[in-house]
Amino acid sequence: MRVLVDATAIPAELRGVGRYLDNVLPALAAAGVEVTAVAQARDREHFEDLGVGCVPDVAVPAGRAARLAWEQVGLPAVAARVAPDILHSPHYTHPLRWRGPLAVTVHDGTFFSDPQWHTRSKGPFFRAATRLAVRRADVCIVPAQATADELHRRLGLEPDRVQVAHLGVDTALFTPPDAEAKARARAAAGLEPDEEFVAFLGTLEPRKNVPALIRGWVSACARIDGRPPALVLAGGAGWDSEVDAAAAAAPAHLRLLRPGYLPLAELPGLLGAAAVVAYPSLGEGFGLPVLEAMACGAAVLTTRRLALPEVGGEAVAYTEPDDASIADALGWLLADPGLREQLGQAGLARAAGFSWAACAQAHLRAYEDALRRCGLEGRR
Known part of the structure; x- marks a missing residue:
């Protein structure tokens, strides 16, 4: 089967779609799929190093x-x-032609x-893109059943036109770290x-509920005898306007660190060294930081919102997303x-059940x- 994947939406800092494609495309190639990526010039060598061929001589303009x-x-x-036998658009939008x-x-x-x-x-942009995808795509791929259910409830996406593909974890990288x-x-x-x-990893956007985490x-910490733990907020700056105010209101004797976006290679050490990895999100399409923290042997605290229980199961601790509940759960x-x-x-045991393969x-x-729906089955 020959698949062409549009990888041109990947930002310079690997998040979301970039992490997804970096892992699933080599896994597809290893499964015998002839994968070709359309990539920006800066990313072609990177994909080729991963064993994924790129279309040569394609000039993709800069800017969204x-x-x-x-x-x-x-x-x-x-x-x-x-x-190709099929075109895969991996980030909501697709070419209408x-x-x-x-x-x-x-x-x-x-x-x-x-x-x-959302901003x-x-x-409005991603709602419009999703409506078009649900209407025009032969198959929609989603990372969790919760997302499939939401698209069915909101947009009427038929169950036979959706495929749940839980994300995986690279256990060669995300593993309990050494000293x-x-x-x-x-x-x-x-x-x-x-x-x-206590560690948090993710973009500081409203749904991540970081102000409530800070207050919790x-x-x-007020209930702890001895030196209180620091709070590390790692990840992109995002657009949550309340984070700065919540951080400024924290007592001066507490240590709140905001290192920003950290290199991928440093994440296992951060997650595995934390006393608790806290991810009190208000809702996720999947929740990759939860899975990666589990694979590093961390004790994880998250919520039961949307897809997060599909990832954590009974292997994580849960909290309601309000300040008081987070405080109680962290203290416990x-x-x-x-x-x-x-x-x-x-x-660790649960994370082993999620693989990119x-x-x-x-x-x-x-x-x-998708090929079967188009009457082209058998192209493998």
Whole structure:
């Protein structure tokens, strides 16, 4: 089977769609799929190092608006030249002029269920893109059943046109870190050697509920005898306007560190060294930081919102997303090292059930479904 994947939407800092494609495309190639990526010039060598071929001599313009315009005009021309069995658009949008078999990945249904979490520009844009994908794609790929259910409830997406492909975890990278990896990550985050800390990893956007985490951490620290743990907020700056105010209101004797975007190689050390990895999100299409923290042997605290229980199962601790509940849950976990150890071991065992190879197989089933709908089954 020959699949052309539009990888031109990947930002310079690997988040979301970039992490997804970096892992699923090599897994598809390893499964025998002939994968070709359309990528920006800066990313071609990177994909080729991963064993994924790229279409040569494709000039993708810089800037979001210009790239989207190119997607509508340039991508169909590239696809016509490559002549794949199926085109995969992995980030909501797709070229309207493409008339061949089409798969589109829709990562999240919260643009419909909770539009207040998104910016005024992103919300309407991604709602429109998702409506078009649901209407025009031969198959929609989603990372969780919760997202499939949301698209069915909001947009009437038929169950036979959706394929759930749980994301995976790279256990060669995300694994319980050794002392050196922990020390390196501590230094990158600005922590002192052996300083206990609570870690958060993710873009600081409203749905991540970081202001409530900060206030809950402050309350939990007030109940602790001895040195209170630091709070490390790692990840992109995002657009949550309340984070700065919540951080400024924290007592001066508490250590709140904001190292920003950390290199991928430092994340296992950070997650595995944390006393607790707290991810009190209001809702996720999947929740990759939860899975990656589990794979590092961390005790994870999250919520039961949307897809997060599909990831955490019974291997994580749960909280309601309000300040007081987060404070109670953090206090309970920080006071019980034995419980944290149990959660870490349970998380390791559960994370082992999520692999990029299984995610690739789900994509392959989606491609086959799309070809079958187009009367082109058997191209494998």
